Amino acid sequence: MKPWVKVSIGIAGSVFILAGAAFWATVGTRNFLYPAAPMMPPVVSESMPEILARLEAVLNTNAPFVSTNLRPGISQEELSKLEQRYHVQLPDEIKTIYQWHDGSVSDTNRLTDFIPIHRFVPLEEALETRAALAPVKASVFQRIVYHIFVSHRESWICLFDDGAGDGYWFDPKRKPTEGATFCNITEEANYTFFPSPKNLMAGVAACYQQNAFRIKKDSSPPELDEDFEEAQKIWDQFGASK
Numbered sequence: 001m002k003p004w005v006k007v008s009i010g011i012a013g014s015v016f017i018l019a020g021a022a023f024w025a026t027v028g029t030r031n032f033l034y035p036a037a038p039m040m041p042p043v044v045s046e047s048m049p050e051i052l053a054r055l056e057a058v059l060n061t062n063a064p065f066v067s068t069n070l071r072p073g074i075s076q077e078e079l080s081k082l083e084q085r086y087h088v089q090l091p092d093e094i095k096t097i098y099q100w101h102d103g104s105v106s107d108t109n110r111l112t113d114f115i116p117i118h119r120f121v122p123l124e125e126a127l128e129t130r131a132a133l134a135p136v137k138a139s140v141f142q143r144i145v146y147h148i149f150v151s152h153r154e155s156w157i158c159l160f161d162d163g164a165g166d167g168y169w170f171d172p173k174r175k176p177t178e179g180a181t182f183c184n185i186t187e188e189a190n191y192t193f194f195p196s197p198k199n200l201m202a203g204v205a206a207c208y209q210q211n212a213f214r215i216k217k218d219s220s221p222p223e224l225d226e227d228f229e230e231a232q233k234i235w236d237q238f239g240a241s242k
Contacts, residue, residue, distance in 0.1 A: 034152040037179025037193035040240040044202045048096040051198055055205040056100075062208050063215055065222050069112045070101040071122060079123070086127040088157070088172055093197040097159075098123045115204055115213055116226035118160035118167055126158045159200075168200060183239075194239040203238035207231050 044051070059067045079095055082088075103122030104112045114120035121129075133154055159181075160168040166185050174180035179193030181200050194200045207213040207226075212234055216225035235241075 035242055038240045038242050040193055040195040041238060043196040044198050048093045048198050051201045051205060052100045055201060058205055058208045066114060069104045071103050071105055073099040074102045082124055082127060086131055094170055111223055113224050114160055116224040118162050121158050121161050130157055192235055192239045192241045199238040203235055206234045210234065
């Protein structure tokens, strides 16, 4: 066998081995960074409109400044245009949320949290942020790092954002039974998966009703506070952590 043939075979073999190792490293890392949902509680029996009406009522009573900061809902026509523009298909329950209210206002002069430390992101803003995630100008190394550590987030749509990359999300690429609706805390590699968007919104309503979410005492202007222990008990009723 000629030397150049041996060299070619050796290079090809090395490339194949490295590609295989990179593939399994990517799969393993992705499964760790974005695991499958564990067994989740049942989907709540209430309809989404019923849940949102109950949430609106408790906000008006317990945290009226949160209601004041909510934007009007968007129409079915506007929803359809956004779906077409951003090449996404939203389920009816997610659409109902945005038809109820299209997120919270953005105002640097006052707190606009929907739940403690999380803003309700308007749909167009969430979709635009999602579309801008993938790097346009990047080195080969940067693209490899992105593919391994970030690309699993490409399909995520942020519902409630903490401003630091964590929050509550919906993934249209996952089925509801796979945990398409979830909370993610990256630093702790922690997820809470919900079997339906209804469970998420019912959990938010329950947190306000049971004062796990409440107005911080003596805060002016008013700020939201959270009883993390009580909130976790509520989330455990509606979702499953992993």
